[in-house]
Amino acid sequence: MIATTKHSLKKLEQLLEELGYTVRYEKGNFTSGYCLVEQRRIAIVNRFYDTEGRINVLLEIVGQYDAAPEGVELTPKSEKLFRKIRREVSRSAAEEE
Template identity: 75%
Template sequence: MIATTKHSLKKLETLMKELGYAVRYEKGNFTSGYCLVEQRRIAIVNKFYDTEGRVNVLLDILSGYSVPPEGITLTPASEKLFARVRRLLSRQAASEEE
């Protein structure tokens, strides 16, 4: 389980940056909590979300990746976090199928 703390949020933001995303917190009328701008890897997260909501939004975006995109090299800390996120998301998907 990923803790929903500001520290965990900071780690996820760092991982997103290493994956090529700019994470911005803006107000907007988007119901999913985030929007991706024209394939430019800008994640705009609803700024009114609390820390838990922000963590969950970033995890939702990361669920689209099974491996980092080609040409992306992660730092060891981000690589470890990415693997942990993938395991967590895999377990959640398996439990939803049951």
């Protein structure tokens, strides 16, 4: 399980940046998640979410990847975090079945 700390949030933001996303925190009445804007990957998160809510949204985005996209080089720390998230997503999927 990923700890719900600001440090963990920063590590997730770094991982998403390495995956080609721009993470933005905006206010408004919208569902958090991500969108593609003019072929760019932008994760837009409600700025009023607490740290745990922000982490959950970013985990949902990262969890959609089975592997890092071709041509993407992750740093060793980000690669380790990515593998940890993939294991948790796989475990959750297995429990749902």
